[in-house]
Amino acid sequence: QKEVEQDPGPLSVPEGAIVSLNCTYSNSAFQYFMWYRQYSRKGPELLMYTYSSGNKEDGRFTAQVDKSSKYISLFIRDSQPSDSATYLCAMLPGGYNKLIFGAGTRLAVHP
Amino acid sequence: DVKVTQSSRYLVKRTGEKVFLECVQDMDHENMFWYRQDPGLGLRLIYFSYDVKMKEKGDIPEGYSVSREKKERFSLILESASTNQTSMYLCASSPLMGQGNQPQHFGDGTRLSIL
Numbered sequence: 001q002k003e004v005e006q007d008p009g010p011l012s013v014p015e016g017a018i019v020s021l022n023c024t025y026s027n028s029a030f031q032y033f034m035w036y037r038q039y040s041r042k043g044p045e046l047l048m049y050t051y052s053s054g055n056k057e058d059g060r061f062t063a064q065v066d067k068s069s070k071y072i073s074l075f076i077r078d079s080q081p082s083d084s085a086t087y088l089c090a091m092l093p094g095g096y097n098k099l100i101f102g103a104g105t106r107l108a109v110h111p
Numbered sequence: 112d113v114k115v116t117q118s119s120r121y122l123v124k125r126t127g128e129k130v131f132l133e134c135v136q137d138m139d140h141e142n143m144f145w146y147r148q149d150p151g152l153g154l155r156l157i158y159f160s161y162d163v164k165m166k167e168k169g170d171i172p173e174g175y176s177v178s179r180e181k182k183e184r185f186s187l188i189l190e191s192a193s194t195n196q197t198s199m200y201l202c203a204s205s206p207l208m209g210q211g212n213q214p215q216h217f218g219d220g221t222r223l224s225i226l
Contacts, residue, residue, distance in 0.1 A: 008151070034214045043115075043201055043217035044154075088154070090214070098169075099215055103153040 003027050006089055006102030015111050019076040023089035023102045026070065030100070032092040033065050035074045037085045038104065044088055048074065079109045114138070115218035117202050123224045130189040132221050134202030141207040143185035144215060145169075145177060147198040154201065160185055161207070192225045199223075 006023045013019055021035075032051055036044035048063040050056045056063045062075040072091075076083055089102040118133035136143065144159040146169075156169030158177040166177050174196060178186040185204075189196055199222050203215040 032214075036217075041220075041222075043219040046214050046216065049214050092214075098156065098159070101154045103151070 001026060002103075003100050004089065004091060004102045007105055008103050010106040010108055012108045012110065013079055015079060015081060015109055017079050017109070019079050019083070019107060019109075021074040021076075021087050021089075021105050021107070023072050023091075024070055025072075025091055025100075027091075027093065027100075028067075028070065029093040030091040033063070033072050034090040034092075034099070035061075035063055036088040036090060038088060039085045047087075081109050081111055084108050115202055115204055115216055117200075117218040117221050119221050120219065121222050121224075123226060124189075124192050125226055126192060126194060128189075128192045128225075130192050130223070130225075132187040132189075132200055132202075132223070134185045134187070134218060135183050136185075136202075136204040136216075137183065138204065138206075138216075139182065140204035140216075141182070142205045142215075143179065144203040144205075145175075145185065145187045146201045146203065147171070147196075148201055148220070149198050157187065194225050197223060197225045 004025045035048040037047045038044045053065050053067040060077045064073040086104040086106045088104045090099045114137045116135045145157045146154045160166045160179040176188045199220045201220045202218045205215040206213045
């Protein structure tokens with residue numbers, strides 16, 4: 001079993017939809033949780049960064065962490081065609097700098 | 112803004128060649144990383160470095176080596192390139208742990224083809 005599971009998609013939604021992207025993990029030592037967005041032929045770009053359980057909002061994006069269920073989510077409100085990309089979740093145990101990535105979910109937002 | 116620059120976006124080399132991939136960061140970060148990214152396999156860590164001249168093996172170091180002679184520069188070396196090393200290579204950097212658990216920042220990648 002992988003440490004981090006992420007559905008690869010692809011996920012196709014109409015413009016304006018609310019998108020929910022999710023990852024589950026098995027290592028209870030993970031304390032820091034990140035979401036990266038990767039456009040085609042580009043490197044991953046940091047989107048959201050949260051510590052421990054709870055919610056964090058940034059514009060149309062909300063990151064949610066539920067440590068008791070070992071489950072993290074990224075919500076995108078009012079999705080736009082420019083949100084079409086691959087979204088990678090990543091996690092970090094406390095006191096250690098080696099990121100563990102999910103496989104990435106490919107999202108397509110069509111006009 | 113953090114800037115991680117990889118010297119080549121696309122590279123084509125032949126089997127058996129020694130290949131150098133270069134990465135430079137401008138944020139004085141202590142940590143630097145090399146990953147490869149393949150469809151269905153995600154990002155896999157090859158090597159990382161937490162200081163000049165220091166290096167640690169990641170999950171898939173076989174066939175690779177690294178060099179960090181200066182803080183801002185981290186090189187990945189394919190000693191004798193093989194076709195199974197055709198991939199997207201990504202470099203990343205982050206500050207030292209003691210400065211808060213900061214996430215890694217990535218370059219735009221080098222798409223390497225070995226013929």
